[in-house]
Amino acid sequence: MKNKVRELRTKNNITQTELANELAVSRQTIFAIETAMYVPSTVLALKIARKFKIKVEEIFELEKKD
Amino acid sequence: MGKFLLPYKFKYWGAFMLPFGFMGWYAGQMSNVIPWLSFMNWGVPLTPIFLGICFFSCLLGLLFLIFSKEKIEDEYVQKLRLESFQLAALVQIGYLVYSFIKLIIITKYVRDEKEYFVFMFLKVLLAFWLVYIIRFNFILLRNKLKVSNEK
Numbered sequence: 001m002k003n004k005v006r007e008l009r010t011k012n013n014i015t016q017t018e019l020a021n022e023l024a025v026s027r028q029t030i031f032a033i034e035t036a037m038y039v040p041s042t043v044l045a046l047k048i049a050r051k052f053k054i055k056v057e058e059i060f061e062l063e064k065k066d
Numbered sequence: 067m068g069k070f071l072l073p074y075k076f077k078y079w080g081a082f083m084l085p086f087g088f089m090g091w092y093a094g095q096m097s098n099v100i101p102w103l104s105f106m107n108w109g110v111p112l113t114p115i116f117l118g119i120c121f122f123s124c125l126l127g128l129l130f131l132i133f134s135k136e137k138i139e140d141e142y143v144q145k146l147r148l149e150s151f152q153l154a155a156l157v158q159i160g161y162l163v164y165s166f167i168k169l170i171i172i173t174k175y176v177r178d179e180k181e182y183f184v185f186m187f188l189k190v191l192l193a194f195w196l197v198y199i200i201r202f203n204f205i206l207l208r209n210k211l212k213v214s215n216e217k
Contacts, residue, residue, distance in 0.1 A: 016213070028209045029142040041141050 002061045006034040008052045023047050076134035083127030090120030128195055136206070146205050154198035161193045 009019055009030075016034075020027045023044065032038035033048075039060075040048065049056040094117040136143050165186050169176070176182045 024138075025140040026136075026138040026143065027213050028206070029140050031209060031213045032142055038142050038145065044141060 001036065001039050001066055002063055003033065003036065004059050004061075005030070005048060008054075008059065009034075012052065019051070022051060070133070071139065072130065072134040074135050074137055074139075076130040080127045080130030080132075080134060083123045084131060085127075087120045087122075087124030087127050091117060091124055094120060128199075131199060132195060143206075146202055150198050150202040150205075153201050154194045157197045158190060158194040162190050165190060 009016070016027050016030045020030045023030075025044065029038065029040075029044075033040055033044075045056050045060060049059055052059065094113060169182070169186065173179075
């Protein structure tokens with residue numbers, strides 16, 4: 001699954017630490033999501049979408065292999 | 067999974083108790099290292115008490131290390147924990163099978179079968195926890211290093 005978390009974060013000028021603090025997760029989790037090492041849960045995906053004020057499907061995108 | 071875990075501060079206790087408990091237990095086993103323990107007449111058999119305290123402190127330390135939360139225990143950490151448990155279980159089964167095959171092959175060379183069995187099961191049991199601790203902390207450390215290079 002592809003995602004645009006890093007793109008959105010840099011566009012909004014937010015650091016990984018700031019985003020992690022706002023979502024109540026560790027910085028490692030943000031890093032793992034951005035590098036597609038980890039697919040977040042629905043709750044966390046919705047929190048990310050709410051933070052950037054866009055829909056979940058605009059951030060996360062299914063790939064052929066999914 | 068998080069509700070079965072101990073608070074984060076127990077990790078420090080575990081990191082202290084495990085090595086010191088193990089060193090004490092190992093030193094106690096080597097009676098020539100601390101012979102004064104056996105000869106001191108305190109009215110109690112000191113060496114078994116000392117060994118017992120060290121052994122249980124070692125086990126308790128291991129338990130604290132394994133079952134204490136991370137500073138931020140989020141869903142990613144819980145996923146890593148679960149994956150590490152799965153890998154540890156697989157390695158344990160493999161090691162158990164290997165130990166049995168080895169036992170069948172070398173059975174006629176084993177002097178004390180009972181003692182061999184006890185140590186074999188102890189090693190199989192420890193293999194699970196060691197693989198879990200090593201894998202879980204390795205991934206966490208690797209990610210921490212990668213993250214520290216990021217902005």
